[in-house]
Amino acid sequence: MDHENNNRGLIDTNEALRIAESVELDLVVVSQGKDAPVAKILNYGKLQYQQKKRQSQGSRPTVKEVRLRPNVGLSDYKLRIDNAIEWLGKGDSVKFMIRLRGRENQFRDRAGDLLDRIAADLSQVGKVQSLDKRSLIVQVVPA
Template identity: 80%
Template sequence: MKRRSIIVIQKQLINSQIKSPQVFLIDHENNNRGLIDTNEALQLAQSVQLDLVVVSEGKDAPVAKILNYGKLQYQKKKRQGHSARPTVKEVRLRPNVGMADYNLRIEQAIEWLNKGDSVKFVIRLRGRENQYREQAGEMLDRIVAALSQVGKVQSLDKRSLIAQVVPA
């Protein structure tokens, strides 16, 4: 027997949707106005061309705030998008990479690890570069050693030339 979980999305009550006779009001300047009739709070919100939004359901009366509801929705959506950003950054290198490029990639990886992202290093070999597989393995070891201060190795696969480093 499968169990289905139902997710209830609680929509915030705004303006005329508020059925409670009184609300604890926080005005647009974040001043606590105390317990006020809902109609009076609605008039106050309309006078400053903002919305009356229930931010918390209280025991006695809900807590309502005067703010721009559209702006609140936008910020909420933006925060959700920001928290869902990818946390694995990938760096692709070739075995004959120059020292300046190598150092740049290491600095970027240190920055990402300090932010909390994990970093995956992939060394690609093409054609005749396969003869220098040992050098590519040594390069992976150098990368791991360079990042040992800010991260720890989650996986190191010298056969497929991949190293994954997570924040320490």
């Protein structure tokens, strides 16, 4: 393909290089085909920049948030832990937050025990980055 995205078909390498030089661009082999390699006429520096940018965007680790109440049921707790294990396996970090409402504030120790239980259950697949019992948050990163 040339610089205007027109398919030139099968042409000689020397002719393709001459066309690329005439428009002051580079001849870049895109894929090594069985019959003949596929090449494009484009700015090679721009192509490298776009590839590097695309690669850095895809590798950003994300933080998944899970909010719980201190009196969470067993099945809900297991579901949240299983999701967290899956996320940690993919390379994401997980942040568990426990919310207290009204009279639940009287039983902050139960919320702290729940944080300890979460940290213990996720110790196989991740490591605890921060455990803050005052604000009732635990953050786990992949091991």
